[in-house]
Amino acid sequence: MSRATEILGAFIAAGLAIPAIAYLLRPARSVAPGGFVDVLDLTQLKLKKPEEVTFQRIRKDGWKLLTEKSTAWVVKLSENEVVAYSPQCTHLGCAYSFSEEKNEFVCPCHTTNFSIDGKVLGGPAPRPLDRYPTKVQGSRLLISVIEPAKTEQSKKGA
Numbered sequence: 001m002s003r004a005t006e007i008l009g010a011f012i013a014a015g016l017a018i019p020a021i022a023y024l025l026r027p028a029r030s031v032a033p034g035g036f037v038d039v040l041d042l043t044q045l046k047l048k049k050p051e052e053v054t055f056q057r058i059r060k061d062g063w064k065l066l067t068e069k070s071t072a073w074v075v076k077l078s079e080n081e082v083v084a085y086s087p088q089c090t091h092l093g094c095a096y097s098f099s100e101e102k103n104e105f106v107c108p109c110h111t112t113n114f115s116i117d118g119k120v121l122g123g124p125a126p127r128p129l130d131r132y133p134t135k136v137q138g139s140r141l142l143i144s145v146i147e148p149a150k151t152e153q154s155k156k157g158a
């Protein structure tokens with residue numbers, strides 16, 4: 001193998017490895033006392049424009065508590081109301097995304113659509129999007145690291 005090929009290979013390997021290592025070493029947002037994690041500066045959140053945020057949360061698996069990376073869709077519904085939705089569709093748990101074009105959340109699995117206030121617009125999902133408990137401290141949004149709360153509609157059916 002020529003020297004130039006070795007150098008090129010080293011650059012390609014570094015180009016692949018550096019982003020992966022940076023992702024793994026990126027510090028998780030720390031958990032605040034009371035089980036909430038600081039995820040977002042609310043002054044940077046636009047009205048009715050969902051933002052996907054990443055944070056670490058605690059999931060109960062049998063008797064164990066596991067810490068894992070999670071995401072939430074955060075929406076400022078009005079100047080006084082901010083919600084954080086669980087990223088799983090309430091039908092069978094697929095990850096949904098936000099469609100700028102339709103201005104709604106869209107689940108690709110069985111085509112459920114949700115409005116930005118979490119209501120089912122169409123499709124097989126049985127209830128609105130589940131929400132994480134949230135708190136506002138100053139201009140910061142904190143999300144509970146515990147399981148997202150099921151909506152009232154789903155609690156009644158459970």
Ligand code: FES
Pocket residue numbers: 089090091092093094107108109110111112123124125
């Ligand atoms: S899992 Fe989303 S529509 Fe079925």
